Amino acid sequence: MSKFGLKLLSISFLQIFLWALDETQVKTKVKPYEKHFFSIITQNDSYFNAYIDRYYTAGHGLLYSSKEGDYGFLNKIGFIDGVTSWSLVLNQSIYAPKDRMNPNPRRDSHPYAGYLNLGFLWHHRGENVLENLGIRLGMTGKASLAQEVQDFVHGALGTVILPGWGTQLKNEFIFNLHYDVTYRFPLVDFGAFSLDALPYIEAALGNANIYLRGGAVLRIGHHLKSTFLLQGIAGENGGSNSGRVFEDGIGYYLFVGGYGGYVGRNMFIEGNSFGERRAVLKKWMGGIVAGIAIVSGVMSFSYEALYISKEFRGQDRAHGIGSFVFSWSF
Numbered sequence: 001m002s003k004f005g006l007k008l009l010s011i012s013f014l015q016i017f018l019w020a021l022d023e024t025q026v027k028t029k030v031k032p033y034e035k036h037f038f039s040i041i042t043q044n045d046s047y048f049n050a051y052i053d054r055y056y057t058a059g060h061g062l063l064y065s066s067k068e069g070d071y072g073f074l075n076k077i078g079f080i081d082g083v084t085s086w087s088l089v090l091n092q093s094i095y096a097p098k099d100r101m102n103p104n105p106r107r108d109s110h111p112y113a114g115y116l117n118l119g120f121l122w123h124h125r126g127e128n129v130l131e132n133l134g135i136r137l138g139m140t141g142k143a144s145l146a147q148e149v150q151d152f153v154h155g156a157l158g159t160v161i162l163p164g165w166g167t168q169l170k171n172e173f174i175f176n177l178h179y180d181v182t183y184r185f186p187l188v189d190f191g192a193f194s195l196d197a198l199p200y201i202e203a204a205l206g207n208a209n210i211y212l213r214g215g216a217v218l219r220i221g222h223h224l225k226s227t228f229l230l231q232g233i234a235g236e237n238g239g240s241n242s243g244r245v246f247e248d249g250i251g252y253y254l255f256v257g258g259y260g261g262y263v264g265r266n267m268f269i270e271g272n273s274f275g276e277r278r279a280v281l282k283k284w285m286g287g288i289v290a291g292i293a294i295v296s297g298v299m300s301f302s303y304e305a306l307y308i309s310k311e312f313r314g315q316d317r318a319h320g321i322g323s324f325v326f327s328w329s330f
Contacts, residue, residue, distance in 0.1 A: 030127050032068035032083045033246045035297065039063045039327035041091075047322025048305055054098045055110050055311070055319045056268075058150070061091035065123075065244055074122045078133055080181065082126035089119040094146045095268045096162060098316060103163040108314055111278045112168035113268040114146020115139075115208065121178075125246065128185070130228045134178040136206070140267065141171030172272050176206025182228050195220050198229055198257075207273050213261020217289065221253025227295055230255070230304050230325065245329050248297030255293070260286030269312050279312035291323075300327040 041061040045052045065087040075084045095113040097105040105111070117138025124131040138144075147165040154161050180202035188195040199216040217229060226247040245251075263283055271278035291304035304323040311319075 030083055030125060034067045034069070035245075035329040036067050037063075037065035037087075037244050037327065037329050039243070039300075039325055041323065041325050043321055043323040045319065045321055047303075047324065048307075048320035052320070053100060054096055055315075056308075056321060057094055057096050058153075059091065059093040061089055063087055063089045068125065068246075071122070075124075077122065078124050078131050080124040080126055080129055080131040082124040082129065082131070085123050085125075087119075087121040087123065089121065090117075091119065092116045092144065092146065092149065093268070094150055096150075097164065100160070100162050100164070104167060105164050107276070108279055110269055110312060110315070111271060112147075112162075112165050113140055114144030114149075114168065115174070115268065116144040116146070117174060117176075119178075129181065129183050131181045132179070136174070136176040136178065136208070138174045138176075138208075139171060140169050140174060140208075140272075142168070143171045169267070170272050170275060172207070172267075174206065174208045174267070176204055176208045178202075178204045184225070184228060186225070193220060193222050194224055196224050200229060202261075207265075208267050210264035211261060211266075212264075213259050213286075215257060215259025215289075217255050217257030219253045219255040221251065221293075223247070223249050223251030223295070224253055226251050226297075227293070230289075230291065230293060230302050230323075243293060243295065243300060243302050243325055243327060245295050245297055245300055245327075251293075251295045253293055254291075256288075256290040258286060258288045260284070263311075266311065279314070281312055282310055282315075285309045285311055295327075297329050300329070301325070 043059040045057050066085045068083040068085045071084045071086060074086060093115040095110060097109040099105045115138055117136045119134050119136040121132055121134040151161055180200055182198050182200040185197045187197060197216060197218050201214045203212045204210060226245050227243055230243045263281060263285055266281055269279045270281050287306055287308040289304060289306050291302060293302035302325045306321045308319045
């Protein structure tokens with residue numbers, strides 16, 4: 001996708017976001033969904049293509065969300081006046097260069113890096129709008145335990161142990177803020193199945209990453225109003241769009257969409273905040289998403305494939321990630 005196309009896409013979705021946000025001023029009260037939610041998130045490039053192991057190569061997380069209700073000051077922090085809930089998410093992300101067998105990979109390639117973090121999120125939901133705000137605290141470098149986890153998994157599977165972890169990013173404390181809002185447009189309802197569109201805008205600010213992007217997903221299936229968007233890149237949005245269910249009943253859908261935007265910083269490509277620069281970041285990037293989800297007020301499952309455009313100069317090709325999410329409402 002060209003830089004002009006990505007700029008146009010991000011501007012268009014920003015306009016949609018502002019319109020949708022204004023529409024939410026005509027509020028429809030929704031009934032709080034009084035179930036807790038728990039999900040296990042596992043992402044790996046091998047879930048997309050079994051023969052790659054590079055760049056953002058793996059991410060895993062645990063997410064707990066409270067039931068919706070009255071949470072005092074959290075009710076008022078945000079732009080959407082809807083029912084409130086909050087979440088805790090524990091996540092680890094692992095990154096590696098293309099040249100996996102070189103103990104001293106090129107400095108202008110994607111570096112070895114890990115990201116271990118704990119996120120606190122709070123959510124406001126209206127009838128057709130979901131707002132997520134979050135704070136993430138974590139560590140990169142040896143303190144992220146990324147090498148230990150990758151070595152253990154590769155050893156257990158009998159695959160190659162990567163020799164270049166001695167060049168990984170240095171230890172650095174990470175503080176990042178995150179915001180996203182999604183609006184659901186019901187398009188067609190045939191009873192047995194329906195069609196909707198979900199445009200969204202997302203932003204992050206901190207020493208780990210800074211970005212602003214917009215996207216949209218088209219879904220076709222049954223009982224679509226019970227959920228919003230699925231999990232994106234676990235290391236970026238902290239599980240805030242985790243496919244949480246807000247109504248009982250069985251639903252299922254196929255989805256496809258895309259996004260684009262501006263990236264101001266990505267520590268896991270550029271390197272530590274105070275240190276030698278690594279790869280040169282591409283400022284405009286985008287991606288395509290597609291997958292399937294089966295949801296209910298008890299147990300849910302989804303698979304999502306993400307195809308991400310080149311993120312740094314010299315990157316050989318776009319990169320694919322597969323994401324599985326297993327969830328329970330109780």
